[in-house]
Amino acid sequence: MTKETKDWYSSWFDTPFYHILYKHRDDKEAQAFMDNLTSYLNIPQGSSILDLACGKGRHAVYLNSIGYDVTGIDLSEKSIAFAKQFENETLHFEVHDMREAYPKQFNAVFNLFTSFGFFDDDKDDLKTITSIKANLKEHGIGVIDFLNADFVIHNLVKENTKTINGIDFRLKRYVENGFIVKDISFEANEKPYHYQELVKVLTLKDFENMFAKANIQLLDVFGDYKLNKFNKHNSERLIMIFM
Known part of the structure; x- marks a missing residue:
């Protein structure tokens, strides 16, 4: 039986089978979420957005199509190679580890679709949070879209x-x-x-503790892609807005 021995996210995300299993993801829902999010955050067109752990770029491509200057980064070389076909003057993709700050600052950093909590060492989660903070311009906004572990x-x-x-x-x-x-x-x-x-069992309290260590201010918390308020018992998502 074939089983990769390196970190599971490095091997599984880089296989064609990962993309086959999740080929039926709801792009309309994802696009509606981006519309709702950018409207709520009041991000002006032309602003720069970092799509952190962007995969094959579905969120980044859509964000670029509605007027944003987007950089997508991901650890998967094959995903980035696929995404590069969509590049233009205001859309770029690069292989990069999200635990390390990217050498540029942005108006917003989005970490979407449960692209967090993969690492064995809790220090790596905090490194990711700290890197997001470092990649935000003054008054920049960060977003982490995580699963609601309790639900x-x-x-x-x-x-x-x-x-x-x-x-x-x-x-x-x-x-x-x-x-x-x-x-x-x-x-x-x-x-x-x-x-x-x-995926690590991380609650809102866990994120609040990490945010405190990284000197991050939590602004709002939503429980679904329509941006309804978060309820730990009923919400499917844990969407955190911070700066």
């Missing part, structure tokens, strides 16, 4: 199978050692594969 754990689907492009992805979910774990097993090209996704 996810309470509503965890322990096992299911998704068949996509003829591949049966067998998914198992559980909580272990402070992480929400998703085991992903499947066969492709007559070979068995096994990957994992691990």
Whole structure:
């Protein structure tokens, strides 16, 4: 059975199977979220936005299409190679580790779609928060769009199978050692594969503690992509606005 030994996010995100499994993501919902967010934040057109852990660039491309100067960075070389086809004078992509500050400051930094909480060491989470702070211009706004751990754990689907492009992805979910774990097993090209996704169980209080250490001011907290107020019991998302 094929199982990568390096950090799970370095291996799984760089495979074509990751993009097959999540090919049905709702782009309309993502675009509506960007419209709601940029409107709420009152970000003028032409402002600079850093899309932190941008993947293949779906949020960055849309933000650029509605008038923003966008830089997308991600650790996945293959995702960035794919995203580069969309580059123009106001849209750029680069391989970069989000634990390290990017050598430029922005009007806003967006970390979207649960692209946080992957690291074993808590210090790396704080490094990411500190890097976001360093990448913000004076009066710049940061956004972290994370899962609501309380809601996810309470509503965890322990096992299911998704068949996509003829591949049966067998998914198992559980909580272990402070992480929400998703085991992903499947066969492709007559070979068995096994990957994992691990997202740290981080609550609003955990983020507040990190923000305090990084001298960040939390401005508002929303619970979904329509920007309804956050409720720890009922909200699917934990969307934090800060500076």
